[in-house]
Amino acid sequence: MDCAGACRISCGLTDEVAQLFESRVVPLWQGVYDSLVARAEIRPKSRVLDLGTGTGEVALRAAKITGPKGSVVGSDMSKEMIRISEDKARRLGLTNVSFRQMNMEALDLPDDSFDRVVGNYSVCCCFDYRATLSETLRVLKHKGRLTYNHNGPGESLEFQLMLRLLEKYRSKRPSGKLRAIREANALQDRAWSQYRDPFATLNLMRTVGYEFPEATVTQRSVKYRSAQDYVNRLLKLSWKSEAEEMSERTLGELVREALSLLAPFSTNESELVIRDEMIFFTGCK
Ligand SMILES: C[S@@+](CC[C@H](N)C(=O)[O-])C[C@H]1O[C@@H](n2cnc3c(N)ncnc32)[C@H](O)[C@@H]1O
Numbered sequence: 317m318d319c320a321g322a323c324r325i326s327c328g329l330t331d332e333v334a335q336l337f338e339s340r341v342v343p344l345w346q347g348v349y350d351s352l353v354a355r356a357e358i359r360p361k362s363r364v365l366d367l368g369t370g371t372g373e374v375a376l377r378a379a380k381i382t383g384p385k386g387s388v389v390g391s392d393m394s395k396e397m398i399r400i401s402e403d404k405a406r407r408l409g410l411t412n413v414s415f416r417q418m419n420m421e422a423l424d425l426p427d428d429s430f431d432r433v434v435g436n437y438s439v440c441c442c443f444d445y446r447a448t449l450s451e452t453l454r455v456l457k458h459k460g461r462l463t464y465n466h467n468g469p470g471e472s473l474e475f476q477l478m479l480r481l482l483e484k485y486r487s488k489r490p491s492g493k494l495r496a497i498r499e500a501n502a503l504q505d506r507a508w509s510q511y512r513d514p515f516a517t518l519n520l521m522r523t524v525g526y527e528f529p530e531a532t533v534t535q536r537s538v539k540y541r542s543a544q545d546y547v548n549r550l551l552k553l554s555w556k557s558e559a560e561e562m563s564e565r566t567l568g569e570l571v572r573e574a575l576s577l578l579a580p581f582s583t584n585e586s587e588l589v590i591r592d593e594m595i596f597f598t599g600c601k
Pocket residue numbers: 323327330342345367368369370371372373374391392393394397418419420421435436437438441442443
């Protein structure tokens with residue numbers, strides 16, 4: 317499978333879960349959106365590009381800051397994500413933001429046209445990390461700045477346990493469709509795995525031509541109502557295709573074992589807080 321094929325598969329999957337992403341993930345990520353926007357130092361009148369905008373949270377925040385004399389483009393591969401973003405912008409009455417379906421590895425945008433490029437948990441989804449960083453540099457104006465984030469090298473212990481369970485329970489005889497999805501996911505993981513290490517990313521940023529590249533390692537905490545809520549989200553979003561090829565019985569066993577493994581991590585109120593490493597990268601043109 318080549319990157320273009322893998323990208324199509326990943327885009328189709330995102331279309332399928334876009335509405336669920338908006339209702340179940342976006343409310344949990346509000347703090348992360350705010351902190352990315354603050355770090356990007358967007359100014360009134362700025363021209364901003366949001367890479368992999370999803371349902372537009374960062375682009376909409378940026379549009380409020382730039383005001384009518386500035387403008388924002390939210391770009392995403394997924395038609396459904398774009399549709400939801402446009403709908404939200406319309407409801408907010410924002411006319412200085414537009415959304416375009418576009419691959420961040422080959423931006424259909426002119427050179428030197430943005431003051432800021434931002435991306436919340438999106439650069440880690442591309443299939444060619446280097447191409448993405450080169451493209452963002454190309455579209456930035458002189459002295460413009462890229463600010464984006466994604467996870468660092470370490471996974472939370474809770475997620476590591478869940479990954480082990482997925483390995484144990486996932487279908488040993490996957491359909492052709494699921495085999496292709498696994499292959500696409502593996503390509504995506506391979507594309508960015510080395511850049512979970514901030515030193516590798518900073519080196520790449522320098523090689524591509526960014527000035528003053530910086531990485532800030534922080535901790536992200538996401539609070540779930542309960543361990544059951546966390547497991548349900550995994551099965552409905554990231555692992556939807558895997559869950560669809562498990563029998564009811566296998567799914568039941570997976571959930572039972574997951575809840576017993578996660579029990580020691582829940583608080584008295586049965587909430588589950590997952591903490592992982594998040595890195596913010598910045599670089600200037
Ligand atoms: C984890 S979501 C994050 C969405 C949004 N930034 C947020 O934080 O709410 C990643 C997004 O990147 C998009 N994406 C993945 N690969 C892409 C690519 N090569 N070009 C453009 N968008 C891409 C996906 O469609 C998805 O909407």
